[in-house]
Amino acid sequence: MIGHAERIWLILIGLTLVGIFFAETGHAGWLLTMTVATLIIVKSNFVIDYYMDMRSANKRIRNILRFFTIIIPVLVILVHAWGDEIRQLTSVF
Amino acid sequence: MSINTLSSSLISNESIPIEDKTEIPFEDRIPGNRGIWVGIFCVLLEFFFLFGVYLVAKVHHPEAFSTGPDKLVTIAGTTITLLLLTSGYCMVKAINAIKDDQRTASVRWIILAILLGLGYPIVKYFEINWNIEHGVDAEAGIFYTVYYYLTLTHLVHVFWGLLGLIFVATCTNMGIYSSKNYSGIEAAAVYWHTTDIIWLVIFPFFYILR
Numbered sequence: 001m002i003g004h005a006e007r008i009w010l011i012l013i014g015l016t017l018v019g020i021f022f023a024e025t026g027h028a029g030w031l032l033t034m035t036v037a038t039l040i041i042v043k044s045n046f047v048i049d050y051y052m053d054m055r056s057a058n059k060r061i062r063n064i065l066r067f068f069t070i071i072i073p074v075l076v077i078l079v080h081a082w083g084d085e086i087r088q089l090t091s092v093f
Numbered sequence: 094m095s096i097n098t099l100s101s102s103l104i105s106n107e108s109i110p111i112e113d114k115t116e117i118p119f120e121d122r123i124p125g126n127r128g129i130w131v132g133i134f135c136v137l138l139e140f141f142f143l144f145g146v147y148l149v150a151k152v153h154h155p156e157a158f159s160t161g162p163d164k165l166v167t168i169a170g171t172t173i174t175l176l177l178l179t180s181g182y183c184m185v186k187a188i189n190a191i192k193d194d195q196r197t198a199s200v201r202w203i204i205l206a207i208l209l210g211l212g213y214p215i216v217k218y219f220e221i222n223w224n225i226e227h228g229v230d231a232e233a234g235i236f237y238t239v240y241y242y243l244t245l246t247h248l249v250h251v252f253w254g255l256l257g258l259i260f261v262a263t264c265t266n267m268g269i270y271s272s273k274n275y276s277g278i279e280a281a282a283v284y285w286h287t288t289d290i291i292w293l294v295i296f297p298f299f300y301i302l303r
Binding site (some may be wrong): 005012024033056058071072 | 121122123124130134137141144145148149151152153155159162167171174175178179181182184185186188189282283286289290293294296297300301302303
């Protein structure tokens with residue numbers, strides 16, 4: 001019988017394979033960027049909630065972890081959307 | 094995070110017996126102990142800046158980052174992801190076992206987690222060899238420079254995590270942890286899961302995003 005931990009493990013493996021499928025079938029651009037950003041958020045939060053068991057843990061620690069897993073994908077989307085503007089902002093000369 | 098910080102977190106005097114933990118408001122529970130979280134937040138901050146470097150390099154060299162993943166071995170990255178996720182699952186089972194005072198089962202799950210974790214440097218070794226044979230070294234372009242810097246930094250943190258797991262496996266086998274005090278195992282596990290989370294970002298950055 002498949003328990004709770006096994007279900008979470010299967011979901012994480014499944015989501016990993018979904019990401020690879022998208023990349024290997026030639027998807028690129030917005031669709032791939034949004035898929036990757038969503039998968040990072042979903043998978044990381046599965047690890048936080050179920051592997052680390054943070055659902056019932058200190059809220060401040062949990063929020064810092066969640067912030068990390070959300071800010072990075074958001075930055076990926078911003079870079080995809082406004083790459084030229086960010087390039088100018090981050091140019092030294 | 095230094096090995097001293099990690100090891101002191103695993104044998105910290107902050108270890109609170111489970112009876113005492115029930116007196117702490119439930120939502121204030123700290124998995125492991127405070128020391129390990131200081132280390133974890135340092136690691137997260139370090140990788141936050143490294144991911145910033147990746148993104149800035151990407152906007153300045155979009156072509157290199159668009160074609161870069163084509164020369165990397167996707168199956169190697171995929172295998173590392175599966176190894177780390179499965180190793181993390183083993184640590185969940187190890188904690189569940191020690192909560193039920195099943196010490197032997199807990200030790201076995203931790204050893205399995207270690208063995209799967211050791212698969213990471215082995216896969217990385219073959220991947221880097223393959224890369225070098227195909228001209229993909231750190232000087233092959235900006236994408237590969239960032240790739241080597243980020244993945245090898247992550248590998249160093251995985252080594253600390255593995256040393257932590259070996260330590261808690263030994264302690265569990267010696268009967269130091271039980272259902273009343275397992276914060277050391279939990280501390281090693283949350284650090285191990287943090288390396289999982291960081292890899293879940295690294296993997297699509299270098300092997301999937303185009």
